[in-house]
Amino acid sequence: MRNLIFCLLATCLASSLHAQQRTWEGKVTDATKHTPLQGVSVTLCKADGKSILAFAITDEDGTFRLNADSTKAAQAVIRFSCLGYAAVTRHIQPQDQTYRIGLQPEEISIKEVIVKAPKIRAQGDTIIYNVARFSKEGDRTIGDILKKLPGIQVADDGKISYQGTPINKFYIEGKDLLGGKYGIATNSISNQDVNSVEVMENHQPIKALSGLSLSDQAAINLRLKENVKQRWIGSVKGGIGLAAPASVLWDEELIAMQFNKKFQSLNTYKTNNTGRDVTREFKSFDINATRYRREKLTDYIRIVPPAVQALNKERELFNRTHQATSNNLFQLKNGMNVTVGIGYMNHRTESDKQTVTQYFQANADTTTIREKESSLFEQQQLSAEIRLEANEDTYNLTERLMADFAWLDKNDGVSGTIPNTQDAWSPDKQLTNDLYLLKRFGNKFIIFTSYTFVQDHPQRMDVTYGDETRSQRIEQRKLFSDNKVDYGFAIGQVTVSLGAGAKVMWRDMASELEGVTLTDNDEEGSGMNYTQLYLTPKLEYTWRRLKTRLALPVNFYHYLYKEKANGLKSPSTRVLFNPDLYLSYTLSARWDIDLSGGITSRPLGDASFYPGYVMDSYRTLMKGYPVYGLSTSKYIEGGIYYKRPLDELFADVSVSHNWMSLPYLTHQQFEGDFIVTSYQQGENTARQLGVNGNVSKGFDFLNCYIYLKGMYTNRHAVLVRNEERIPNVRTMWSIGPRIEADLTEKITLHYELNYGKSKLRLEEEGSETNTASLEQSLSLRITPAAKLSILLKGGHYRNRETDSRKRDFFLADAVVSYKLSKRIDMELAATNLLDEREYAYTSFTDEASTVSRSYRIRPRNLLFTLRMTY
Template identity: 30%
Template structure:
């Protein structure tokens, strides 16, 4: 067995040796030799000839054919295709007839080796950058969304590694926002990354992952910050130590503030599991308070909070390639929301206007955790992950309308847990795989509204003191499968057989005036919904030798049975075939084309099946006393990617089309007072959407400037019922976003971001009011001395509904740094103009909402911070 393994290693490894000479047979020193799979693929290995003209190149996992290129200034380039075997070459370069151009030799800040791009952190780092997220935002091709999720070339990354270890299991913002940039040497983008090593040559991945490379083998890093300010009394605290070495990683964090910073985003889960189970324990909010939509600017402008976050995360390598991970977090947040909304609803018969003044209090308590045991080798893969999630949330609200003052109280406790188990094991040339996913969740939700708003519908036109909506929902599921993967030459096939079972239950009742007697069957639910599924998933993958073509074809079939018990009892059996195809073609070293298409069947869950009315918020009643929802969706997309690391230019253009057929048509009955009743009727209908997107980013090294631009245009149309009238709704949306970060000189730097949005909605080809919005943010940094800076920032917002809808903000800050100890003293003055309100406009389908937010007052905060 040992001899066989040694022979396999030798077969996978190839060594090229030889000499490079000129036409006169003189040895050439400094000739560049590169190895790739073909003339357009990325470089696999390279070497520089020595003073005697000799070179030696070692290629691991060499393909059957190789392409070698040797070049030297002023001489012709040598090119040749080689067989996969160790050999010695004698290369002779002849004089070139082309006129030589000026050559500048410099160290590249972005390097590419195979499918890995390495970004030099030092090259992108500015004077005021402290954590790695500050630097990532400047790197071309990489985008950090407002919630913290990282995108590369328009797609979210699937893994965030630190020195090759996935410590945080999707909750990577905690590291991204606290890991000191000074401790990081490189940021690696792993294109087409397959995180399961045993599948590396078997299953293709179109997603990228990100890996943080540290400067030292043992690294103590992190952030510590303490701040105090006024008005009102302000505080901010952050203690986040980190330890990294080859066998152990640990991140602990305690953060607290009342300055408007939403640290809850740092424990958001961005896990991506392609091909995994679709069953999950996600929390369903059956009822809610009417909350203002999130405004399009930084939350610390308006979020009135008092938050505490504690988190502990550790990974320990027990033995070679066997890791134990623990992730735990606790969030306690109190938020106040104040403002008003002006909602305009367009119906075929009338236009309804609603004015509401909001004053909400939110109490959020969340505990979540994961325990993971994982072994990831080239021969075997084992992962068992136990996860739990609990919420103890309550909300209180006072809402003032022109005709009434309404008090609301909401309670939504929730708990859920699940266990995922995956085992992949090789037997000879075959890979056997087994997966099991089991979970349970329960939620008890309660909404009290005083006074009630549905006198005509609920109480024969008579006023009533209050409405009480009670809901209990439970979910239990298990999804188990076994399969096999086998390579057949250039093809790889996977066959997986599985069985999934799920049971959901919903009980609810609506009571008036604190009575023990519910309204009746029309306002009650006692429903069980059972789903059983037997599926057979087969996929084929083709990869040519040079890997310029990657094709994946999926041909899954499934038999699904649905059984609904209760007053709306029904059953449905369905045999579905959901084919999918993905084609990726490398047109050249810098160009890549991809095309995809798939057919999906979606059957509504219990949230679209309950027959009794539920008061979902103070002015909305809804039910789905109809057959099981059946949706058939076709999705097609194509994208063209360009990336040139040498010129630091990344670009992508894409188009997608979706068409959905529904058996149910959803309709709203909107009353003149703004209350609405949502129901579903049986009627086939279609929804279509088109989306075009172009994005580009470039780093100008001579100007120390990062430029990013994104433009998108979308069209969507669908049918719906408004006040018993069938209408066709068409929406068009154009967005243009851009950003610039530039270090203009040693004493001056600038950041800018801006966006324009044009939205238009039509009902039956009749145009509703158009909405245009724009926002601009700019900040200038002055460095009068090496260890000090002043910054002045301004923000401008405008929408087209009224001329008064303009907002201005101005901020000022000063920072002094003790260079030797790397301690920052910072004094910041936010909202210098003391802007008290912000008016935002948003639109969707048949309504337009203007929201006025009560903002945080002008405030001053002094803080001291340092990196470990």
């Protein structure tokens, strides 16, 4: 027995000794420089290379260490390999445990490989568009590319939306340089300098609110190429030409910009008289600018000319424009950004148009007014802004101080039913302070916001009718301030917050009307003050794919209207409750739906609170309505959104239904040469149904993109004209497909069609009036040589007027481009080759009337342009 135990112990000991571990270590260096090599792969394997026994990577000083079973390591080798060096193999020797290896540098030749990055890819909640894959010959700016990207829509005024919803931020390398005026960037930054466009879905711009507050809007971020981030880039463009009959044209640009981690700068100077409208870049799409727009003083006198429908604005814009902007962002050492922006514009336009306006009566009669106008309009604007911003994980400070000064002048000569000449003038001065301050304590937060502006906006108009002169003077000033404190906390997936705030407003107005005899006109001044106290409880809940937001604001209003002539003081007090609900559900990675609804009740706007009459044009008067009333609106809207980014497919459709109720009816009365618009007490209800949709799809095998947009609106309203009620229904719908396709490697096609119909029906009379419009354009870009391209464009416009007469317009352009070098190109453009001189259309207004306009358009012209980028 003792011998058996001894044998077993001996066997176990022999087995243990046989399976003992062995260690190999050493150092790897560059054989030429004798410096340690980090990251060298050290592999212990069988001589045939099929079985790996141990593996290590050299550290910073080039050392390594391997452990393996000594019996298995018999007949093994150690292999040392590193990219850029010749591999070394050593056979294991029983006496070797330390290795000193020197690797020889080695050039590596690989076969040429062409790798194409995908056009669109998804990375979490971010959709990334490869700009190079969407760029074509003739594209100049990133704005040209944004219009092509599936899922993104760019409106005529430059407003950008993603799947039908406006974006909430526009970043350049993650920084908000322009504060809402992103049209400056989209029309100035070259597409060749942008690597990708990122769309960040459900973007929360306040970092400290991440995970606490919902956002249903997306943001756009431009990622620039590495070689343009640390230097000044830009372009210089000079253009000169001729227009019929014998006028000189010019189109000049100078752009200089730099974007790096600590500093961003975008500076532009643009001037032209070619009809190119660069003034759109001054428009701000900032959230607060949109939210408080209705609080700004009203333009009683109509100075700005109406926009042309369907026809591209550049076709009818006879302009002389000078515009300069400078925006600079500095990042301080503490992480705070300081942004300074300034812009100036001088925009002078001429317009010639003929207008026929028909006002429908309840008894089926109509009143027709014919006008032929020749006007000169001049706008000057100076804007400046200083912004401080610290956007951190636990706090946010955003302070904006803005100054806006505008001067508007209009000279108008009118012949027709009421011949006259007009001279109108309207300066506007605004100072605004916008403050946002947030502090987060774990799952709790407190926010203070303040938006305050002071505005001075007088207006003047003189009208001469032969030997008779009438004039209107308006003086108005306004002070507005909205201050609020929010406190909130999160419990799991629920965020609860309570906001308490106060709005105050002071408005003073004085009106003087001369040359018009009215028995009930009070020309003395008036004033309006109000205080609004409000509480806004809010509940936000996120559960898996469901997001909800419920707001239950309670508002207390105290108004005080004063008339200086009779010392009248009329106060009013109201308490109003305005619930609002939002729901969003992610059905899958491809499908999203949302639904929202609410009830809004508010006192009537202060713009109608003034005594007497105001002459807002040479033939129309408006009478004030200083009566407290309550406007109520209810809405429900929903949307369905679908996307397959890798398949380049995006689609969205939204439906909205609105019900509106006012305590007064709009009343129009024809009195001599004037149309007098006033208000009558009585129930006024209206409702509107709207449907909007967008689809965009790319087909790589066809080198083609197809875009489709559609719209439908049905509005029921009522007004009173000459003491008779006129219930009316206005219906509009339109559809617009667009195709971008590469027919061959040398030919690119662009086709776009917009077709729309409008109908105005007088419900009690049973009569209907219809109009229709068709717009289609086709362009072919041909590239016969590497440096030469030819663009041929044609447009067809058909408008059906109210008498069923159809009018067709044809426009044709041609552009020849040649690249002198990589950075210099020249272009010769011939516009309106058919030399059309007039464009006409008919549309409806919300006042049960039709307007038929005929505009003078830009004649045939020729423009030569030389452009250099750096």
